Amino acid sequence: GQNIDQPTEMTATEGAIVQINCTYQTSGFNGLFWYQQHAGEAPTFLSYNVLDGLEEKGRFSSFLSRSKGYSYLLLKELQMKDSASYLCAVVEGKLSFGAGTTVTVRA
Amino acid sequence: NAGVTQTPKFRILKIGQSMTLQCTQDMNHNYMYWYRQDPGMGLKLIYYSVGAGITDKGEVPNGYNVSRSTTEDFPLRLELAAPSQTSVYFCASSYEPQHFGDGTRLSIL
Numbered sequence: 001g002q003n004i005d006q007p008t009e010m011t012a013t014e015g016a017i018v019q020i021n022c023t024y025q026t027s028g029f030n031g032l033f034w035y036q037q038h039a040g041e042a043p044t045f046l047s048y049n050v051l052d053g054l055e056e057k058g059r060f061s062s063f064l065s066r067s068k069g070y071s072y073l074l075l076k077e078l079q080m081k082d083s084a085s086y087l088c089a090v091v092e093g094k095l096s097f098g099a100g101t102t103v104t105v106r107a
Numbered sequence: 108n109a110g111v112t113q114t115p116k117f118r119i120l121k122i123g124q125s126m127t128l129q130c131t132q133d134m135n136h137n138y139m140y141w142y143r144q145d146p147g148m149g150l151k152l153i154y155y156s157v158g159a160g161i162t163d164k165g166e167v168p169n170g171y172n173v174s175r176s177t178t179e180d181f182p183l184r185l186e187l188a189a190p191s192q193t194s195v196y197f198c199a200s201s202y203e204p205q206h207f208g209d210g211t212r213l214s215i216l
Contacts, residue, residue: 004149031203033205035204041209041210042197042207042208042210043150043197043205043207044207045204045205045206048203048204087149087150089150091203094140094152094155094165095140095152095205096152096166097142097149097150097151098149099148099149100148100149
């Protein structure tokens with residue numbers, strides 16, 4: 001099994017940057033996903049990291065350090081529509097999800 | 108190409124009733140999953156399947172059953188509904204990344 005930890009909530013201002021951290025403990029790591037989930041909707045895929053380093057995709061970037069069991073999702077130039085829950089999910093055979101971080105973007 | 112389709116979208120059950128949540132995908136994916144998500148929580152894996160005829164338990168399988176007779180369909184069965192099974196249920200397919208259905212909101216009263 002896995003222990004996946006994320007902060008419960010974060011608040012930021014429109015146009016700012018927010019970094020969501022995720023730490024995990026696993027015996028057989030095969031990759032890490034970040035998903036976005038708006039209230040009342042299904043999760044949607046944001047990023048996938050399997051090797052150490054930074055993956056950039058427009059305003060969103062994701063970083064992985066396998067030796068530290070650590071990842072972060074960086075959201076730049078925040079927009080109101082980025083208000084959502086962000087789920088970190090670790091692959092160890094099957095996928096295990098963290099509890100999610102609710103990000104609130106304020107004007 | 109509809110992706111992953113779940114039915115029904117909403118359902119209210121009485122304690123002790125049974126029902127089947129339907130999930131079908133048209134992407135020819137071998138892997139399929141059932142999750143439940145309680146308010147303010149992450150997704151917990153109930154059952155998964157790596158191909159037709161093969162199913163396995165996830166983190167929270169008690170009170171549920173599944174079958175996988177075809178690649179497309181992966182129904183989830185609740186035999187004796189209990190209030191603790193009130194949740195939002197998501198079906199997903201594939202592996203990297205997973206594609207989710209829109210969810211089934213189930214209340215047991």
